Amino acid sequence: MRLSVLTRFPQSAYRLLVPKRIRLRLTLLYGFLFVLSGAVLLLITYLLVSNATSSFITVESKSAGPQSPGSDPDKPSAGLPPDIGGVARQFGEQSVRQHGAQMHDLLVQSGIALGITTVISIALGWAVAGRVLRPLRTMTSTIRRISARNVHERLAFGGPRDELTELADTVDGLLGRLETALDSHKRFVANAAHELRTPLTLEHALLEESLIDRDATLDSFRENFERLLTISKQQARLLESLLTLSSSERGVDRQERLDLAVLTRQVVDTFRPKIERRGLRLEASIESAALTGDSALVERLVANLLDNAVDYNVPGGLLELRTAVENGRAVVSVANTGQEISPEQVDRLFEPFQRLHRTAGDDHHGLGLSIVRAIAAAHGATLTARARPGGGLYVVAAFPLRRASASHVGPRGHQPPYVPNARTGDSLLARTPESG
Structure with a gap:
């Protein structure tokens, strides 16, 4: 119990002693550094003056002349006045007392000067701290004024680049x-x-x-x-x-071992009747591409890409679907023929409720590609889209590649090699682990 009280005491004492205002803390820091540096300077000056004065007194006391070895220092030397030794001793004692008084006066006067300059330094530190923190106060007041109604305002802080x-x-x-x-x-x-x-x-x-x-x-x-x-x-x-x-915008909650080839085959099987009804020609090249993520969201991404390519195609048009491993990433790409799209409109297609060449009552809400973008962002994938010459769209989603063997299959079990459908004119190359 006593140990816990002792361990908590320094923290509580620190909270009580340290002021909350940063300006006061900076002022105390400036004052402490000035007092510390002034005390060190005072000590160095005191030692230098003390050593210099002591050396001068020693030289003067020895100027009476050398004495022969074995002689009595109390006896007057030959050729000198009889009382010269006592005078020298009195002079030396007086010099020592005078030196001590001078050093004491120096110490006292230096301490007084240090105290006066400390007060001045604290005042200057308070002013300098306020000057330094003034831009922060300005930014704080500006940020407090900014709300949802005037979020367009900016700090626009000028001055040097610091x-x-x-x-x-x-x-x-x-x-x-x-x-x-x-x-x-x-x-x-x-x-x-x-x-x-x-x-x-x-x-x-x-x-x-x-x-x-x-x-x-x-x-x-x-x-x-x-x-x-x-x-x-x-x-x-x-x-x-x-x-x-x-x-999908919140992020991925589940991390599963997936294979784009498996998910893509399942999506194609689902869309095959719709592709046949519209008379579209499917050209696909599906290769194993392992990644980690949410299987439902990744499958929805592929389905939305394919659904967009089917619905915005032209009668008898072309669909190109491909999964592969490129540049260390698992890639799925979908291309389709269709009406011409200007390059400026491509980015707008991935915004919610954007429909090009469509009306509001055609059973399309304009959310398909925006969901694709959100799912790709949640999985750390890069999404690239461009308009095809002659009409249509080309979209590529590149996911981070999972280091795994090529024989691994997604969570839904093993899928047989894909068999092209002659009626839709599929030209599909399905690479299995056996075929490389």
Whole structure:
């Protein structure tokens, strides 16, 4: 018990003794350093003066002349006045007393001077600390004024390039990122509200029509209910997309051993009927590419890329799908033909609720590629997109490669080698561990 009290005492005493204001702490630090340096300077001066004066007295006391060995020092030397020895001793004693008094006066006067200059140094330290901390107080007051309404304001700290300028520039960069994030959040909320309000308005109109129409038949009720069911499914897909986007932006909670080849084959099998209905030609090259991440999110990334390539294609168009290991990264790329896209519009495609060459009522909410970007960022992957000459889009997602053997397969078990479908014109090269 006593040991614990003793161990806690220095911390509590330190908290009580150390002031909370940094200006006062800097002032005390300046004063302490000045007193310490002044005391060292005073000690050095005292020692130098003391040694120099003692040497001078010793020389003067020996100037009476040398004495022969074995002679009595109390007896007067030959050729000198009889009382010269006593006079010399008196002079030496007086000199020693005078030297001690001078050294004492020097010490006292130096201490007084040190005390006066210490007070002056503390006052100057207080002023200098305030001058040094003035930019920090200015930045603090400016940051306190900034809120969501005026996040566009900046510190705009001028002056030479020093630590304070770097701090102000860092804060300005942070405010810029916050402004961008707030603007993106506002646009996202507004677009989400618009996307949800439109089907709700249509549902309300259909229900109101069914109630007002007194001549409604069973077929009309069934037709309205089918439309309501379709709208409900669209809303469910929208909410699922919003939840996926939100969860992927939070980061990856599960880390699994995956293979892009396995996930891509499963996605292609799911989309094969849709590809056949649209008469598209699929050219795929699927090679094993091991990575670590969330299997559901990575599969959703591949599915969204393929869904975007299918839906925004032209009749009889081309799909190119590839997984491989390139430059030490697991790569999945999807390319498709389609309408021409200007290079300036490519980045905008990955923003939420952005639809090029589409309308709001085509069962697309513009969240597919934004979910792809969020999933890639959550897995530390780089996402590259560019417009293809003649129309269409080319997207590449490169994940950090997991060091593993080529025979490892993802968590869903072993998949047989992929067999191309002659009806869709697939030109698929499936490399297995046996084929290299």
